Structure formats: structure tokens, C-alpha cells
Amino acid sequence: MGMHTLDLTVNGETVSTSVPARRLLADFLREDLHLTGTKRGCETGICGACTVLVDGQPLKSCLSLAVMASGCEVRTVEGLREGETLQRLQESFVRCAGLQCGYCTPGMLMSACALLEANPQPTADEVRAALGGNLCRCTGYTQIVESVLDAAGRRDGD
Amino acid sequence: MHEFDFLEPATLAEASRMADDLGDGVRFIAGGTALVLTLRQRMVRPSHLISLGRIDSLRGIDVGPDGGLRIGALTRHAEIAGHAHVRAHWPMLAGMAARLANPQVRNQGTIGGNLCYADPATDPPACLLALGARVVLASHRGTRELALEDFLVDYYETALGQDELLQEIRLPALPPGARGVYARFLRTAAEHRPLATVATVVQVEGDVCTRARIAVGAAVPVAQRLPSAEAELAGFAITRERIEHCAANAAATLSPLDDARGSADYRQAMVRVQLLRSLGDAFGLERT
Numbered sequence: 507m508g509m510h511t512l513d514l515t516v517n518g519e520t521v522s523t524s525v526p527a528r529r530l531l532a533d534f535l536r537e538d539l540h541l542t543g544t545k546r547g548c549e550t551g552i553c554g555a556c557t558v559l560v561d562g563q564p565l566k567s568c569l570s571l572a573v574m575a576s577g578c579e580v581r582t583v584e585g586l587r588e589g590e591t592l593q594r595l596q597e598s599f600v601r602c603a604g605l606q607c608g609y610c611t612p613g614m615l616m617s618a619c620a621l622l623e624a625n626p627q628p629t630a631d632e633v634r635a636a637l638g639g640n641l642c643r644c645t646g647y648t649q650i651v652e653s654v655l656d657a658a659g660r661r662d663g664d
Numbered sequence: 665m666h667e668f669d670f671l672e673p674a675t676l677a678e679a680s681r682m683a684d685d686l687g688d689g690v691r692f693i694a695g696g697t698a699l700v701l702t703l704r705q706r707m708v709r710p711s712h713l714i715s716l717g718r719i720d721s722l723r724g725i726d727v728g729p730d731g732g733l734r735i736g737a738l739t740r741h742a743e744i745a746g747h748a749h750v751r752a753h754w755p756m757l758a759g760m761a762a763r764l765a766n767p768q769v770r771n772q773g774t775i776g777g778n779l780c781y782a783d784p785a786t787d788p789p790a791c792l793l794a795l796g797a798r799v800v801l802a803s804h805r806g807t808r809e810l811a812l813e814d815f816l817v818d819y820y821e822t823a824l825g826q827d828e829l830l831q832e833i834r835l836p837a838l839p840p841g842a843r844g845v846y847a848r849f850l851r852t853a854a855e856h857r858p859l860a861t862v863a864t865v866v867q868v869e870g871d872v873c874t875r876a877r878i879a880v881g882a883a884v885p886v887a888q889r890l891p892s893a894e895a896e897l898a899g900f901a902i903t904r905e906r907i908e909h910c911a912a913n914a915a916a917t918l919s920p921l922d923d924a925r926g927s928a929d930y931r932q933a934m935v936r937v938q939l940l941r942s943l944g945d946a947f948g949l950e951r952t
Contacts (some may be wrong), residue, residue, distance in 0.1 A: 510670055527713065536694035540670025551701055552856070554768060563742070563771040569700045570772065571693075573670050595834070617767065639856070654791065 510573045516541070517585035525572045532556045535582055539644035543583035543612045554640035558582050558611035561581075564620045566639070581619075583612035592619050595657045604653030606644035613640050618654045627658055666709045674718050676829060680804040682826040687886050692829060694738055722831065724777065726752065730829055731837035732818050733799075737776025737830045741765070744775060754835070756844030756863070760791040763848065765856045776830045782820045782886070784921065785857040790881030791846050793889055794863035795835050802831040809834070819885035839875070840865050845942045848882070849934045851926065858882040859926045862938040866897065866946045873897045873947070878939070882932035883920045884937035890914045893939070902947045911940040 509524035516539060525534055529609035535541045535558065547555030549568050552644070556568040559581040593614050598604065605611045614637060621628055621636035633654045634647075642650060673679040683690045689711030693699050702708050716722055722738035725747050733754065744750055745762035762790075764770055764787045778788050779799070789812070797812040801824060805855045824830065838844070839897065844865045849856040860883035867875040876897040881887035893914035900906060915936035922928035944950070 508669065518830050527668055528665045528703070530665075530704075541887060549704070551697060551769070554766070560771075565772040566697075566768045569697045569769075571670070571696060571700060571713075574693075574715070604945070620767075636767055639768045647890055 510576075511573055513556045514575050514578050514580055518588055519583060527571065529572040530568055531558070531560075531570040531572045531575055531580075533554060533565035536568060541582050541584050543651055545609055547609065547613075552641065553610070554613045554617065555610050557616045557640060559616055559620055562620065562623065564617045564639075572614055579605070581616070583615055586615065589619070591622050591657075594621070595619060595654065598653045598657035599650075602649050602653040603657050604645065604650045608645075610640060610642045614642065614650055618657070621654070622658055625642050627660060628654070665703050667708060668703075668710050669712045670715060671712055672715045676719055676721060676802045677804040679716065679719060679829060680713050680802065682712075682714050684804065688826070690714055692716055692780070694780075695740065695773040696777075697765075697773040698777065698781045698783060700927065716829070722829075724795075729838075733833075733835040735775055735833040735835070737746070737779075737832055738774050739776070740772065740774055741770040741778075742767075745770065753778035754795075754838070754844075756865070757791060757795065757835075757844045760787050760846045760848075760863075763787070769856070775833060779815070779833070780822055780824060780830050782816060782818075782822050784819060784885055784887070785925070786856060787846075787848060787861055787881070790833070790861045790863040790879040792833065792847075793879035793881075793887055794844065794865045794877045795838070796865075796877060798834045798836075800831045800834065801825075801828045803828045807831065808869075813889065816886050821886075835843045838865070839867055842875075843946050845946045847938045847942045849938050857925075860931055860934040860938055861887075862935065862942050864939075864942045864946045866943075868947065871901045873900060874903050878914070880914075880918065880935055880939075883926075883935050884918055886922060890917070890921050890939075892903050892917055897943075902943075902949070904944075904949055907940060907943040907947065907949065911936045911943065914939060 513522045535544050545555035547553035558567045560578050578654050582604045633651045691710040693713045726734045741764050743763045749757040778830045799815045816898045847862045849860040861881040863879045865877045876894045878893045893910050896910040915932050920928040920931035
């Protein structure tokens with residue numbers, strides 16, 4: 507089977523390469539680009555640890571073929587140095603203890619980043635809805651929701 | 665994952681001809697949320713995937729002169745949920761799309777892919793049945809239009825021919841005053857796949873129901889209308905007793921799925937409850 511050309515930007519950098527059609531976006535990011543911040547968790551599209559932003563929208567990179575991202579702008583948790591929103595989120599997750607083992611955190615950050623870019627002042631319910639596709643088995647979610655609200659400058663969550 | 669080739673035709677006719685030429689080893693891929701999972705689990709082993717991503721005629725939501733809706737098969741769930749006209753005039757549809765699965769899947773998955781995959785444990789089929797949806801299927805030989813009832817054949821089975829694609833979904837304009845309610849039951853709040861869905865569209869004059877379209881999904885192998893429930897409502901004054909009787913009767917006519925996610929009895933009971941609540945809401949009756 508042939509290789510397929512793949513032109514996209516990842517965290518603002520242009521990438522031109524070729525991949526086999528069966529290469530998952532998650533594997534392309536981790537194994538070809540060595541961006542291992544994106545995690546593979548359940549690998550069945552449930553847990554959201556592999557969440558990345560494609561053209562600004564969170565999606566599950568374990569359910570996406572890399573070839574389908576051709577021409578797109580991909581952002582991963584490594585891109586957090588570039589964006590103000592992600593940096594704020596990262597600091598809030600530390601301040602509010604929004605993580606324990608940390609495995610779900612990159613996916614949580616990416617979903618939260620997309621939320622805050624679209625809706626800078628979300629309510630607690632809007633945060634919960636935006637994180638509905640991301641599972642955490644440690645925190646019980648309360649501190650994660652608080653972290654996102656903290657990054658939005660509204661700990662009260664109203 | 666098994667190896668396969670990836671083709672990106674620019675038109676429907678080209679995609680259909682590729683499927684014709686390549687035969688049984690071909691699968692069309694839209695958003696990929698369902699198909700990539702089945703590929704990874706080796707449930708399907710195609711020789712070729714034909715991507716629909718470059719076929720622009722499959723995109724977009726258009727409002728017809730009569731107020732009906734045309735939804736391109738490649739429209740993502742999040743686009744339906746966020747579309748200003750759909751939110752204003754088809755709140756039942758927008759609300760369904762806004763709750764489907766989870767945010768990531770709504771950003772990636774398409775309404776056409778959802779219908780073609782024909783997974784019963786999902787939201788759109790029942791909602792679209794109650795709204796009277798028709799589908800347009802296209803191949804290089806031409807197009808044909810089917811009622812959604814006739815497109816959804818059985819568990820993971822549709823009326824699509826080997827070289828046919830779903831082009832668009834057509835919804836007739838809602839009659840003035842029609843009220844729609846879409847309800848879904850999840851076993852836990854964290855589940856992304858419903859165990860029972862009920863969609864209700866009714867018209868009322870005074871306290872008399874003049875028309876009812878009711879559909880059930882997720883609890884049964886393939887989403888279906890509930891003709892007995894519709895007959896028990898249309899033409900009658902609506903009382904709490906009538907909707908209770910209607911919900912119990914309609915649930916009893918079903919042959920629900922019986923699997924690890926929910927027993928047949930449980931699903932039947934949840935359909936009855938969802939139906940009762942939906943009818944109560946649609947007819948403006950107080951919940952008891």
C-alpha cells in the first residue's frame with residue numbers, strides 16, 4: 507500500500523511528510539513527531555486523553571486518520587507555550603490541583619482551551635458540558651472544573 | 665490496523681464509480697468516528713477507504729422556499745447544533761445534535777455517516793423519523809429519494825447499494841404550531857450512547873391532538889415509528905389517562921434489544937417512561 511502525502515501545521519509549524527493511510531493521528535503525533543503529550547488512553551474513543559484541536563475544534567485523535575488532517579491546523583498540549591489561553595489554564599490546573607496522576611490532563615487542557623476560546627466566561631455547567639468527552643479516574647472532576655473556571659477568572663462559577 | 669489505501673474523489677459520481685470498480689472491499693469514510701473504531705477492532709478489513717471529505721456538494725444546510733430543510737450528508741453534528749436557523753426553527757433537531765455523544769465526536773462525526781453506519785445506540789434516527797425525514801441516495805447512475813423508514817432496514821443495515829452514497833437529508837416544513845420533543849435515556853450521565861430515545865411531533869387544536877408522529881430508537885434494533893401510539897392520539901382529546909395508556913401500549917408492542925448494555929425488559933420500561941414524559945411535555949400536561 508502506498509504512502510500518502512500529508513501537509514499540515516502542528517502547533518504553528520508546517521509539516522510536510524508522508525504516512526500510510528492507516529496511521530492514526532494520535533500515533534502520527536506521538537511516534538512520528540515525538541509529541542508525546544497527547545496520550546493514548548482507552549483507544550476506543552471514550553476517554554478523551556488523546557484530544558487535540560483540529561482547526562480549533564477538539565476531537566479524538568485516536569478516532570482520526572492522520573491523512574484526514576491534511577491541510578488542517580493541529581494543536582496539541584505542547585503548543586501551550588504559544589497560546590495565552592493554554593498557559594493560563596496550565597497555571598490554574600496547578601493552582602487548583604486539577605490533576606492527580608495527570609494522564610487525562612493534556613486532553614482536559616485541549617477541551618478546556620477550545621471552550622475558553624469560544625466562550626471566555628463559561629458557567630460551571632458549560633465547563634462540565636465541554637469536558638463531557640474527557641474522563642478522569644482520579645480527581646472526581648470538581649477541581650478540574652474549578653481549574654477551568656479559575657483560568658476564566660470566575661471561581662464562583664455563576 | 666489492517667492496511668488499506670485511501671482515495672479522495674472530488675465528486676459524488678467519481679466516488680460511486682470507484683466503489684463500483686473496486687467492489688466489496690470498499691468503504692466510504694466521512695467523519696470516521698465509527699469506522700476508525702471498527703477498523704481498529706478489525707471488524708472490517710477494507711482494501712480501500714473512499715473519503716468523502718473533498719466532495720463539497722455533500723456539505724451545508726439550506727432552507728427551502730417552503731421552509732423545509734436540506735442537510736448535506738457531510739454536515740457535522742456540531743454544525744447542526746450551532747446553526748442559527750436550525751436552533752430558531754428546529755429546536756428539537758438542534759437540541760438532539762447538541763447532546764449527541766460528546767463534544768469531540770460532535771465536531772468530527774457527520775449526520776450522514778451516522779445514518780449510514782446504522783448503529784442503533786444513537787440519537788439522530790428516531791429524531792429524524794419523527795420529523796418526517798427523507799433521504800437522497802446518489803450513485804453514478806443517478807439519484808433516488810427514500811423515506812427514512814425505508815432507508816433504515818435493520819440492525820447496522822441500510823438500503824444503500826454497493827456504489828450508492830447518502831447525499832442529503834430532506835425535512836419537510838413543520839406544520840404551523842407543531843410541537844416537537846426529543847428525549848433520550850442514558851444509563852448513567854457519563855454514558856455517551858443512549859439506551860432509549862423517543863421523538864414526538866404533535867399538533868394540537870384546543871385539547872384535541874390533530875396529528876402525531878412518534879418514533880423510538882436505541883432501545884430497538886432499528887429506529888421505528890410507533891403507529892399504535894400515533895393512532896391512539898390523533899383525533900382525540902388528550903388527557904393524562906390517554907397518554908399513560910398510549911405509552912404503556914406502545915412500549916408493549918416493541919421487541920427491544922437485549923444485550924449487555926440493557927435487558928429487553930429494562931429498555932421497554934424506559935421507553936414507556938420516556939414516552940410518557942415526552943407526551944406530557946408535548947401536550948403541556950403537568951408531570952405527576
